[in-house]
Amino acid sequence: MNYAERIARLHARGVGIWDVLAHCERAGSLDSNIVRASEVANDIPGLLAAHASIVAIALNGGRARQSFRRLVLPAxxxxxxxxLSVLELPSTSPxxxxxxxxxxxxxxxxxxxxSS
Incomplete structure (x- = not known):
């Protein structure tokens, strides 16, 4: 199943996908290379305020968990x-x-x- 098919399958089950970070700087693709001071969070509180049917958030890996706790949770x-349930799950990354x-x-x- 390709990426688009996997996303469509998740959406059909009521699961949305959105990164914790809207922007960050890093060398390469590893989350461990993210420059912490460069992190800018997506407006997850705004998303949740606009969509009251969202009852849970799943975080994909340790870096998402750290960024969420530091940048999103206080707001x-x-x-x-x-x-709101927050599920802290292991990274799906290879x-x-x-x-x-x-x-x-x-x-x-x-x-x-x-999921529905």
Missing amino acids: LEARIARP ANAGMTRAQKRAHWRALLDW
Whole structure:
């Protein structure tokens, strides 16, 4: 299944995809190379305020978790009063070689509880 097909399949299940970061600087493609001072978060609180049906956020890997906690969570707590679940999941990247694909899949199955 190609990327577009995977995205379409997720959307059909009520799952949206959006990066925590709108912008950052890094050398290469590894998240570990992101320059922390360059990180600019997407307006996730604004997205959630505009779409009250969103009840959960899944974070793909440790860097997304760190950026979300540091840049998004403080603003989120100030703007969103409804309960919101945040799922901190392992990175799906091949660079995350500490887990097998089957182990990653087992963790990511938690999304099934939240999708339509």
